[in-house]
Amino acid sequence: MSLLNLSFFLSLLALSSHAKPTSPRAAPHIIHILVDDFGWNEVGYHQPSDTPEDEIEVQTPNIDQLKEEGLELDRMYVHKICSPSRSSVQTGRDAIHVNVQNVHPEVTNSNDPIGGFQGIPLNMSTIAEVLSDTGKYETSFVGKWDVGMATEDHTPYSRGYEKFFGYFHHSNDYWNFNEQKCSLKNIKDLWLHNKTFSGPAVHLENGAHCSQDNQSPDGERCVYEEELLMGSVKQQIKDYAAGDQEKSLFMFWSTHLVHMPLQVPDSYLDKFSDVDDSNRRSMRAMSNYLDTEIGEVVDTLKETGLWEDTVLVFHADNGGEIMTQSCGGNNYPLRGGKFSNFEGGIRVNAIVSGGFLPEERRGKVEDRLFTSSDWLKTYAGLAGVDTDSLSDAKAVDNGLPDYDSVNQWPIISGQGEDDEVAREEVIIGDTTSVEFNGDGDTLVGGLIKGRWKLLLGAKNKLYRISQDVVTSVNYPSKPMIVPELIFRTCSRTLKNACLFDIYADPSETTNVAEENEDVFNEMLARIDEIQESVYSPDRGKKDKRACKVAKDEYGDWWGPFL
Template sequence: MACRQLLLLSSLLLVASLTGAKPTSRAAPHIIHILVDDFGWNEVGYHQPSDVSADEIEVQTPNIDALKEEGLELDRMYVHKICSPSRSSVQTGRDPIHVNVQNVHPEVTNSDDPVGGFQGIPLNMSTMAEVLSDTGLYETSFVGKWDVGMATDMHAPYSRGYEKFFGYFHHSNDYWNFNEQKCSLKAVKDLWLHNETFSGPAVHLENGAHCGQDNQSPDGERCVYEEELLMGSVKQQLQDYAAGDQEKSLFMFWSTHLVHMPLQVPDSFLEKFSDVDDSYRRSMRAMSNYLDTEIGEVVDTLKETGLWEDTVLVFHADNGGEIMTQSCGGNNYPLRGGKFSNFEGGIRVNAIVSGGYLPEDRRGKVEGRLFTSADWLSTYASLAGVDTDNLSDAKAVASNLPDYDSVNQWPIISGEAEADVVAREEVIIGDTTSVEFNGDGDTLVGGLIRGRWKLLLGAKNKLYRISQDVVTSVNYPSHPIIVPEAIFRTCSRKLKNACLFDIYADPAETTSVAEENEDIFNEMLARIDELQETVYSPDRGKKDKRACEAAKGEYGGWWGPFM
């Protein structure tokens, strides 16, 4: 072993002894990051109300519950309210207002801005995979939903620090035929494979023409559920890694399709919930249970291959469950709102840190200090021995792009930090002027969290209204409100219409306390104005016809980079 590696190993073992982390013979622990999609606060067993009887609870997530019992629950983990911005934040270590608050489609381009005129992560911003790769200690892999850029090869995972990629580029696709959107009225498929020997559409995995949710066993045709393919890739890569030379540690980012729309799942899982009357809720219950089952299989694989003891495993959602119209089937009870809303149900998510590398005295506990999607980059960098106090993205700074906002949370996770030490002082809540869910607009600071205080501020062009002012019931959608997105609350700059909440005493955000806390309201409003001056707000452009041209021509009916 080279002198540099010996010195680094010695320093990491010293850090482990000081932090309480489990000493390891490796230079750095394995990192498995599991990002689940649209997974509501009330979709896990451990968040079920204590006063609800067992026969009333629909949720069945024993493996996730076990992960929490042998890990550390992060009770105040915050993300953006929509998919792509949360993912941009996680990958780049930036607050969404400094990287992306728009959920536009990956076919958009703006030729006037060759850096930021695309979906997702601007060119010249570094990612967590690049930071870890640059240490020389990690091999990297990405499986699942990407959703942060597709326009060129430089936007794809394999140019963002991930050596392997198996997944799809868009917000979602059909779980059975992989279709996502259309070109000239013809559906286009979205599934890509990149490894040492191949890079292109995963045509060899295409299902038969009759395969679908309503026909899962067509005669003589291939018909495999997409999530089975993704999970199978994760397990195979873990097994292959364990059987190899293991010179480097493993960083795997597994971004599940579940439980995002469309509501599709194998019949064998639907049958488990045949007693759930509402078909949408039945599908969501089945999808959550499928997710839980595959989480269990991957954890078992980590343990069977001997990788678990040297692993830090992080599990969290990209945003809250989708409750827009009852057909979505999501549930964030007892939190207000859901996906697309800045109420707690949209941005406060289930999160767990587990794995054998987590100190034993942190297992089975609940951590209540603030965490955000931006913090994982610095946290992982610290595990690789990087000096995170001086961590900067030189490539971005040279391009006049925002630098990292990421905070190293490992001292909090490991228990090294005292109980009264706070790594993150505030959570910046992002928003947009766009009136379309997947449209482009100006970047806004839509609120702020500091300790027990949360201030929400609606967009002026939307009359300061925050959508989904509703709390669902335990077994949503048993609720009289059919279209929650049509229920608004005004959250303005005026004291009488302000939305300042004490989220410790009032986690459901029922009552504003602005008038009795005017000084706090004014202080936080001033901070929002200060942060607004720092936002990154490129014009990401419009759908580029070259995306369809490439899909129909070069890729034979599949999406891929088009510039």
């Protein structure tokens, strides 16, 4: 990046309004880091203890340090795919009450002006809106949004975030920002919004020859997208620290890494030249780049003096992608991965750290249940909101589900009793859609209560759940396997049930329904009860106006189109 372009970019990021606060510094800073498709076995602290040091490929020293100095959440559950998990985090709702579909941001259904779009329905409040309404926080979103783009009202800057720098879709190319085509024309996805500017980040476009295979084209700009995102996070922290600091900072950093495509600077690939499989080498390098980013942002928080008053939360949106071995992910020893409701798809790496975390909780492991929906009320509680009475009136008045979130700060901080449980169950979402990014009916695909987990496949898919595989510690495995084509039947009968004791059997190897028939029947009845409450709108189909606006108004860049 030239000095001129860098200066212009940073000046745009710095511009933001600072409304007068009602209660200066009345709450801790919150940095929420949501990592994309980050497998259970992609962190150093999850490597088997008996693995020889020279065989450990994973290099995540900064994330491992966060865990050592923070609190590991060992039972953090999310949805099995990207957009639903993100919808859950942002709205404080279980996926079945907001969105279980991974459809594209261009879909619309004119018959449903509230839910007939991708992601978060209109009239549902978000975590940023709740914190903004307290008058104690200034808010910013950096990275992957993936929960709505159709109108301005679906974007981060209409959902409570004062600043936004990122992209709208499931992913894009890390070098040229391309995501899908319109009439054979590549459309780019990268957007910037602040007080004085809102639109495609055209000024950050790389040269025509910039790519994974050509990272230093002669005379052309060529900057890795993740470097831009991290640069934004660091610069905004520095700008905040240099400002009046009358409000606390809430920053939601949603990394592109380690989502496909498998792209990373050559200098990181070179670190893993001894890894034979090219896809696995790319994933190791991407995870290491992510770790470097985390370290740099933590260092920035410490250098600016913000760390001691910060709650930093780090977790993945779903498990690592292992549908085929070309995906490069690894969730060992958990079964399955992204797109599957086995543990490898929905149980994710999660850490709470920062100077605001009580000292006595640092270095500990918490094994009580957490879900992606819990952060809304947890953060609201930190801001002084009475979370017991917190309700989303805007949603309820429009016939939409209320919050499912529970305030987990007493558990995180150790203020409650050792046997206190904030969350008694985790609802596992599913869909009738047979396409990865298709629309379908919302289903309850399982339930976790304490040590018990019951999975239930979709009837229209013959009750089958894919990726019935536990990969090796250094996946990909030999002989070659295709996890997406390996199924297990999880039905309503004892013989073909999928009831697991996930504390004793984390790899979900043994169905224990026949010897625990009462548990099986009770959980099946509870699934049927919850099914009556699901939110299941028709999201619609791709709207041709999205391409027209992208080409005619934005110059071949994606953005709001209605």
